[in-house]
Amino acid sequence: VLPAPDFDLAATLGSGQVFHWTDHGGVWWGALGDKPMWIRQDGCAVICPAGAEEKVRHFLALDHDMAAIGKSLSRKGPALRRAVAFAPGLRILRQPKWECLAGFITSPLKQIAHIRAISLTLREKYGERVGEGPDGRGIFSYPEAAALARAGESALRSCKLGYRAKGLAATAALVADGRADLEGWAALTTPDLRLRLLGLPGVGPKIADCVLLFAYGRLEAFPVDVWVSRAVRDGYFDGEEMSERAIIAFAAKRFGAYAGYAQQYLFHHARLHGSPHP
């Protein structure tokens, strides 16, 4: 049992940061790295298997000071204030790096439901069966980079990845042979780390910022996708057209060190609360 004030498990695991956790009657099942895991919330407490508390606490970022973050961001305009109020317990997770990077490489121009389906398929085909869920189906770890590199582009294409298979296979090869040292890169400054990520096949500014935010804990990163772009333009610029660069620059200036949290609140609210655009 972990104390978890200002925390919302369903919003956190269901807000498009991770792509394989599954809700079975209030208990969320998945793999945390190579360990099978279940997590549930009971009021201001989080419950998980005995012995896994520290790992789960780290993954869920229960140490983030949500009172301070929420208070700071709620002062930055009515659009963000509404978004924070919609799901104040939403957290930015600390995900395993390769799994996060690979997951987002499969994401461009896809809906979250389909990204989920791809993640589950890759796990079953190329990951390890590490446990069993409540429905009797296996729980699988995310495939090692070497396993996806070995599979190759054409095999990955058959997992409904489409053109994204090329980038995933190429980046997997770089990670597998150490030319891309995801763990070692954690020591880099955020601008340097971002440049490294941008050098990987299939990774542009949006995915680089997702990985900075969801795997490296760089809370100032501000991934701009179609939802966030609309939310910023509608909420702060009367809907006017803006380049992605301009939106990122605005977010850095306006939202500062917690821009990543602002982003996730805006994204979650826009996606689930209905967009003003038809």
Next chain:
DNA sequence: GGCCAGGTGTACC
């Protein structure tokens, strides 16, 4: 059936 989805790479200027 057309439009949209957590965009990126390439070819231009």
Next chain:
DNA sequence: GGTACACATGGC
């Protein structure tokens, strides 16, 4: 620096 276009697949 910006802009235009191709790119796989599935839900609605």
